[in-house]
Amino acid sequence: METVIRTEKLTKRFGDFIATNEITFEVKKGEIFGFLGANGAGKTTAMRMLCGLSIPSSGDAQVAGFDVYKQTEEIKKNIGYMSQKFSLYEDLTILENIKFFGGIYGLTDKQIKTKSDSLVEKLGLHNEAKKLVSGLPLGWKQKLSFSVAVLHDPKIVFLDEPTGGVDPLTRRQFWELIYDAADTGVTIFVTTHYMDEAEYCNRISIMVDGRIDALDSPVNLKKQFNANSMDEVFYQLARGAKRAE
Amino acid sequence: MRTIKFLLFKEFKQIFRNRAILALIMVMPVVQLIILPLAADYEVKNINLSVVDHDHSTYSQKLISTITATPYFKLTGYNKSYDEAFRLIELDKADLVLEIPQGFERNLVRENQQELFVAVNAINGTKANLGGAYLNTIIQIFNSDIRVKLLEHEESNQTQNIDVTVSNWFNPYMNYHVFMVPGILAVLVTMIGGFLSALNIVKEKEVGTIEQINVTPIKKSHFIIGKLIPFWVLGNVVFTLGLLVSWLVYGITPVGSLLVLYVFVSVFLLAILGFGLLVSTFCDTQQQAMFIMFFFVMIFILMGGLFTPIESMPGWAQTVTKFNPASYLIETMRMVILKGSGFKDLLRNIGIIAIFAIVLNLWAVLNYRKTS
Numbered sequence: 001m002e003t004v005i006r007t008e009k010l011t012k013r014f015g016d017f018i019a020t021n022e023i024t025f026e027v028k029k030g031e032i033f034g035f036l037g038a039n040g041a042g043k044t045t046a047m048r049m050l051c052g053l054s055i056p057s058s059g060d061a062q063v064a065g066f067d068v069y070k071q072t073e074e075i076k077k078n079i080g081y082m083s084q085k086f087s088l089y090e091d092l093t094i095l096e097n098i099k100f101f102g103g104i105y106g107l108t109d110k111q112i113k114t115k116s117d118s119l120v121e122k123l124g125l126h127n128e129a130k131k132l133v134s135g136l137p138l139g140w141k142q143k144l145s146f147s148v149a150v151l152h153d154p155k156i157v158f159l160d161e162p163t164g165g166v167d168p169l170t171r172r173q174f175w176e177l178i179y180d181a182a183d184t185g186v187t188i189f190v191t192t193h194y195m196d197e198a199e200y201c202n203r204i205s206i207m208v209d210g211r212i213d214a215l216d217s218p219v220n221l222k223k224q225f226n227a228n229s230m231d232e233v234f235y236q237l238a239r240g241a242k243r244a245e
Numbered sequence: 246m247r248t249i250k251f252l253l254f255k256e257f258k259q260i261f262r263n264r265a266i267l268a269l270i271m272v273m274p275v276v277q278l279i280i281l282p283l284a285a286d287y288e289v290k291n292i293n294l295s296v297v298d299h300d301h302s303t304y305s306q307k308l309i310s311t312i313t314a315t316p317y318f319k320l321t322g323y324n325k326s327y328d329e330a331f332r333l334i335e336l337d338k339a340d341l342v343l344e345i346p347q348g349f350e351r352n353l354v355r356e357n358q359q360e361l362f363v364a365v366n367a368i369n370g371t372k373a374n375l376g377g378a379y380l381n382t383i384i385q386i387f388n389s390d391i392r393v394k395l396l397e398h399e400e401s402n403q404t405q406n407i408d409v410t411v412s413n414w415f416n417p418y419m420n421y422h423v424f425m426v427p428g429i430l431a432v433l434v435t436m437i438g439g440f441l442s443a444l445n446i447v448k449e450k451e452v453g454t455i456e457q458i459n460v461t462p463i464k465k466s467h468f469i470i471g472k473l474i475p476f477w478v479l480g481n482v483v484f485t486l487g488l489l490v491s492w493l494v495y496g497i498t499p500v501g502s503l504l505v506l507y508v509f510v511s512v513f514l515l516a517i518l519g520f521g522l523l524v525s526t527f528c529d530t531q532q533q534a535m536f537i538m539f540f541f542v543m544i545f546i547l548m549g550g551l552f553t554p555i556e557s558m559p560g561w562a563q564t565v566t567k568f569n570p571a572s573y574l575i576e577t578m579r580m581v582i583l584k585g586s587g588f589k590d591l592l593r594n595i596g597i598i599a600i601f602a603i604v605l606n607l608w609a610v611l612n613y614r615k616t617s
Contacts (some may be wrong), residue, residue, distance in 0.1 A: 051460050054617050072616050073462050081460040087453040091262045092255065103251030103462045132262075150458075 001028040004187045005020065005050060006154055008060035010068075019045040021210035022059060027189060032182050035191040035215035037126050037207030038238045043191045044084060046207070050189070058094050065157045074114050076083050078107075080157035081147035084164065086141050090134035094125055096143060097133060119147050123201065130145075139170035143177060150181050157181065159190040163197065175200055195230040208241050248463060254470025255263040260475060270441075274433045274483050279492040292376035295330040295339035297320035302350035304391070311387050312343070317379050327364075328539040334366045341365055341376050353391065367537040390561045422495045427578035430487040435545055438480045438514050439538055442521025445472055446613070447534045469610045473518050480514040481507070500585030506578070509591060512598050513574050519605030520570070526612040545571035570601050 005027035012020040016117040022044040025035045029054070037043045049062050052072030061068040064078035088097045095116055101113040120129045122144055130135060133144065142162055149157050159178075163171045175197065182188050198204050198218060205215040214221055214237060218230055225233045260267065296310065298305050313320045319341055324330040333339035344362035352359040363380060365373040449455040458468065488506075491497040499506055521538065528534040547553075548562060549571040555563055565574045573594045580586035588595075 051344055052616055053456070054460055076462040079460070081457070083453065083456045083460075085453045085456075087455075087457040089255065089259070090452070091259050096255070096258060100251055100255045101457070103254075104248060104458075104463050106247070106462075176517055213456070 003027070004029050004065075005033075005061070005063050005189065007061040007173060008049075008059055010046065010049060010061045011057050012042075012049055012054065012083075013057040018210050020049070020056075021206070022073055023210075023212045025205055025215055027156075029187055030182060030185050031203060032178065032188040032190065034201030034204035034205070035189065036193075036198055036234065037191075037213075038241055038243075039193075040243050041241070042061040042077040042210040043207055044160055047160055047189070047191060048228055050075075051079060051158055052076050053081075078151070080154040082145045082157070082159045084160040086145060087137075088133055088141070088148060091131055091132060094120070094129050094136075094148055095211060097144070097148060101148050102151055107152060115151055123147065139166040139174075142166060142170075143174060146174065146177055146181075151185075153155050153201045154186065156187040156189060159188065159199060161191050161193065163192065163194065171197070195234060198230045198234075204230075205236050208237050209243050213240075234236045247473075248397070248467045249471050252311070253469065253474055256471060256475040270437060270479060270483060271486065274369060274430070274487045275490055278426065278429060278487055279431060279494055281429050282422045282495070285342065286470055290317055292318050292379070293321040293333075293338060293340045294318045294376075294380075295324060295333045295342045297318065297324050297327050297330045297342065297344045299347040300345050300349035304350040305345045308345070308384070308387055312380065312383050313351070315379070315383060317376070325430075326394065327362075331364065334355055334364065337368075339366065341380060342375050343380065365557065371384075371551050375523060380458055386596065387526075399518065423497055423583060424579070426491045426495055426497055427582045428575050430484070430491065430570065431489060431574045431578045432546050432549075434480055434510065434514065436519055436542055437483050438476060438517040439521045439545075440535075441479065442472065442476050442518040443477070443524040443528075443534045443538045444521075444531050446522060446525035447528045447531050463615075465613050465615060466610050467489060469522060469613060472522055473515065473606070476518050476521075477511070480518070484510050497582065499582040501581035501587060503589055505586070505591060506581050508588075509574070509581070509595055509598070510579050512595060512602055513570065516570050516598050516601035516605055519609055520604055522609040523612060526609055526614075545569050549575045549576050550575050570598060573598050 005025075007026075008024050009022040010020060010024070011018065011022050023046060024041075035047065036042050045054065048070055050061060050064045051058045052063075052068060052075040055072075055239065056068060063075045066072075066074040066078070068075065089100070094099065098116045098119060099112055102115060107115065116129075120126060123140070125140070125144075128140070134143065136144070138168050145163060146157075146159065149159070163174050166174070171194070178188055178190070178200075190197075191196060203215065203216065203217050205212045206221075207213070214224070214233070216224065221233050222230065223229065225236050227236065296309055298309065309320070312318050318341075322330060322333045325341070326346055330339065330342040330344070334342060342362075342364040344364070346360070346362070349359055349361075360383060363377055365377050367373050446455070450460070482505075488499075488503075520541075522550070524534055524537050524541075528537065544565075548555075548558070548566050548569055550566065555566050555572060558566065575590055577594050578585075580590065
């Protein structure tokens with residue numbers, strides 16, 4: 001299996017504070033890789049470094065074969081990103097957002113048209129397609145964000161707490177979108193707080209105080225920590241955390 | 246190029262959706278150009294004058310009626326004593342007191358000499374000083390009129406008058422609107438360009454959409470150009486509206502060519518938009534950007550030669566104005582609109598503003614960071 005993300009002692013410091021502390025891991029092509037941890041454990045910082053939004057303080061990392069220090073713009077061509085906070089344009093319609101981001105990623109007009117049509121079809125947004133995004137319910141915004149993140153067929157897509165604040169049914173539907181994308185060979189790198197979602201991942205890493213304290217498949221982790229559920233695994237690890245919220 | 250096309254599509258959509266801002270952009274220049282030049286007028290009218298006439302002669306009556314016949318003075322008191330008149334100054338009911346001494350007529354005719362006393366309320370310095378100067382002129386004219394009349398009777402001419410006649414070039418009637426309107430238009434273009442661009446990128450930072458842009462492989466220069474062009478177009482629209490208002494309301498049409506004006510304003514807009522975008526890249530919130538722009542725009546306006554001539558500023562201040570892009574715009578607008586200056590006369594100004602534009606925009610591109 002091809003390795004698409006490789007980090008080696010990747011570290012980010014903000015002054016005295018070490019947000020991400022020497023994390024080392026690999027992600028294979030087509031994997032759904034879960035990134036767990038309490039609030040403030042350093043997940044988002046780690047993800048931003050891998051997306052080329054933040055330059056690491058030390059350590060090494062390659063994403064899609066490109067270096068996170070020098071080749072951030074090459075990385076950006078090969079990844080999709082969905083931030084924790086909804087960040088599409090609220091004052092544009094769904095179709096306009098798709099057209100804009102498609103255009104920025106260099107899609108042709110024909111590709112944009114095809115993608116828009118299939119997206120509207122897939123998400124069932126026939127009535128909303130020409131409405132402003134600001135009026136959409138959160139669950140739909142998140143589905144749209146994801147769809148925009150994978151619009152240009154990236155090799156890897158980074159999702160930062162993509163399902164925060166939505167109902168279980170919508171979360172379920174969201175994960176169906178993730179599985180669909182993974183089936184086409186896209187690597188999924190996802191952070192979450194929901195342990196049921198953790199179970200959907202092929203492998204998960206659990207971050208505590210900026211370090212990765214555990215990394216394996218959900219089944220193996222439960223065995224390793226002698227737990228019945230991922231919840232228990234998480235509690236056992238997170239209890240040791242020193243960082244206050 | 247294709248990227249820029251999509252950026253423009255997005256920016257224009259957003260601008261046209263933001264009705265409040267759009268209305269402000271359109272209404273502001275029209276309203277301000279109609280109101281401000283009428284209010285910001287250097288010409289002082291309605292000066293409150295109080296007269297103390299101790300002479301009660303034909304000549305003193307004549308002098309008073311000559312003065313009050315002008316639109317500048319309003320007779321608010323006709324007092325018996327100076328103290329009474331001074332009381333009016335204290336109550337702020339009079340700006341000037343004119344005291345005509347006893348024997349005014351006699352001395353004027355017989356001795357060819359008479360002193361008048363003028364007291365000025367200097368709390369409103371401009372009004373009182375100008376009023377004093379006006380009054381002086383009127384009295385002098387009155388004086389020479391009497392001389393001419395007296396000369397008809399006498400052969401001897403003892404008064405030596407030197408009259409200075411001023412001819413006002415480029416604004417023959419000293420119409421302040423002609424002077425102020427191009428200046429105010431310059432300020433409007435500066436303000437609208439500066440504020441719109443300064444708030445724009447910061448807004449994307451605040452809302453969080455910049456994150457989604459930064460994670461795309463978009464080139465920084467493309468992003469800045471995509472921000473620059475829409476506001477450049479808007480700036481030109483505002484300028485055109487302003488020119489229309491000056492023409493329709495004040496009848497001001499540029500003596501020089503419109504082409505020269507537009508070329509200069511186009512380059513100027515690139516400079517001021519670049520400045521706004523630069524501020525935008527330094528700030529994290531719209532509040533910060535707003536305050537920083539206010540700080541600079543105030544300096545741009547007050548040190549731009551709009552209200553007070555740059556030539557009369559102290560040396561250090563004149564040096565500061567050299568780094569004020571608005572000062573070049575105000576000067577150029579007046580040169581082209583009032584004097585009819587052409588490209589040749591403006592080469593230096595265009596060159597300087599072009600340097601501003603290049604430096605500020607390059608700086609904005611450099612300072613915009615996709616990676617922190």
